[in-house]
Amino acid sequence: MIVIESPADLRRELNVRRNQGRRIALVPTMGNLHAGHASLVDQARSLADEVVVSIFVNPLQFGPNEDFAQYPRTPAEDESLLIAHGAHILFRPTVQDIYPRGQGESAIVHIPHLAEILCGEFRPGHFDGVATVVTKLLGIVQPDVAIFGEKDFQQLAIIRRAVADLSVPTEILGGTTVREANGLAMSSRNRYLDPSQRAAAPQIFRSLSSAGKKISAGERDFAAIEQVATGELQNAGFKPDYFSVRDAESLLVPAPTTKRFVILTAARIGKARLIDNVQVQTSP
Ligand code: PAF
Numbered sequence: 045m046i047v048i049e050s051p052a053d054l055r056r057e058l059n060v061r062r063n064q065g066r067r068i069a070l071v072p073t074m075g076n077l078h079a080g081h082a083s084l085v086d087q088a089r090s091l092a093d094e095v096v097v098s099i100f101v102n103p104l105q106f107g108p109n110e111d112f113a114q115y116p117r118t119p120a121e122d123e124s125l126l127i128a129h130g131a132h133i134l135f136r137p138t139v140q141d142i143y144p145r146g147q148g149e150s151a152i153v154h155i156p157h158l159a160e161i162l163c164g165e166f167r168p169g170h171f172d173g174v175a176t177v178v179t180k181l182l183g184i185v186q187p188d189v190a191i192f193g194e195k196d197f198q199q200l201a202i203i204r205r206a207v208a209d210l211s212v213p214t215e216i217l218g219g220t221t222v223r224e225a226n227g228l229a230m231s232s233r234n235r236y237l238d239p240s241q242r243a244a245a246p247q248i249f250r251s252l253s254s255a256g257k258k259i260s261a262g263e264r265d266f267a268a269i270e271q272v273a274t275g276e277l278q279n280a281g282f283k284p285d286y287f288s289v290r291d292a293e294s295l296l297v298p299a300p301t302t303k304r305f306v307i308l309t310a311a312r313i314g315k316a317r318l319i320d321n322v323q324v325q326t327s328p
Contacts, residue, residue: 045126046132046133046306051115054096058133058185066092067092067094067188068096068187069094069189070098070187070191071084071096071191074096074101075116075118075122075232077099077122079230080195080230082189084191089190094133095133096185099119099122100137100177101178104147104176104177106175107169119208135184136237153179154172155206158295161198162295163199164196174199174202178190178206183212187216189216189217190214194218194219194221226246227246227253231319233318244313248309248318249320249322252322255287259305260324270288283311284312287309290306290308304323304325305323306325307321
C-alpha cells in the first residue's frame with residue numbers, strides 16, 4: 045500500500061492505473077478504523093482492481109460544540125488494518141488540501157429537505173459538510189464505485205442524492221453494518237463509552253429489532269412503536285434525539301403503500317451520540 049497526501053499526486057498515480065484499464069473503488073473514512081471499515085475495504089476489493097481508502101477528519105461536518113478535536117485519530121493502527129485488508133492506496137489529505145480557500149469560502153453541497161430531517165435537525169450543517177467533502181473526494185479520485193456503511197443510513201441517502209443531482213458518474217454502494225456479538229453497531233464513537241454505558245449500548249439494536257418485528261407483523265401505529273422504543277432507551281440511560289419509522293426510499297413518514305421501511309435512531313449517552321438503523325422489507 046502506498047500513502048499519498050496531495051490530491052495532485054493521487055490523480056497522477058490513479059491516471060496511470062486507470063489507463064491500464066484498472067477499475068477503481070473508493071472507501072471514504074475519517075480513520076480510527078474498525079471491523080466495519082475493514083468489511084467495506086473487503087467489499088471494495090471484490091468489486092475493483094484498485095482500492096483507495098481516504099482518511100480525512102472533515103472539520104466541515106462537525107458543529108462548533110461537537111467532537112472534532114477529540115475525534116479519535118489512530119494513524120498507525122489504521123495503516124496496519126488497511127495493509128492487512130489489501131487496500132492499495134491510502135489517501136490522507138490535509139485540511140488545506142481539501143479546503144484551500146478556507147472552509148467559509150468554499151462551495152457547499154446542500155441537499156434540500158433530506159439534510160434537514162432526523163440527524164440534520166439535531167446537527168445543523170452536518171450533512172452539508174458530508175455532502176461537500178464526499179463530492180470533493182469523488183472529484184479527486186474519480187472512482188468507478190464508492191462504498192459507504194449503511195449504519196449511516198441518512199448519510200448514504202444524501203450521498204446518493206448528491207451524486208444523482210450533480211451527475212457524478214460514480215456508482216454508490218452501501219456496506220452492511222458490522223455488529224458486536226451483543227448487537228452494538230461498530231462505530232469509532234463507541235470509544236467514548238465507559239463500561240456501564242457500553243453495557244447499556246446494545247439496547248439500541250434490541251429496540252430497533254423489536255420495532256422491526258412489529259412492522260413485519262403488520263403493526264402500523266408508528267407513533268406507538270416509537271413511543272415504546274423511546275421509553276426503552278430512556279430506561280437504559282439514553283437521551284434519544286429521535287427514534288423514527290420511515291420509508292426507506294424517501295426517508296419520509298411511511299405512506300400506506302410503503303413496502304420498504306427503515307427504523308432509525310440517534311441517542312446520547314455520556315459523551316457519545318450513537319446512531320443505528322434496521323431495515324424491514326414487507327411482502328412485495
Ligand atoms: O462516514 C464517515 O466516516 C464520514 O462522514 C465520511 C463519509 C467519510 C465523510 O467525511
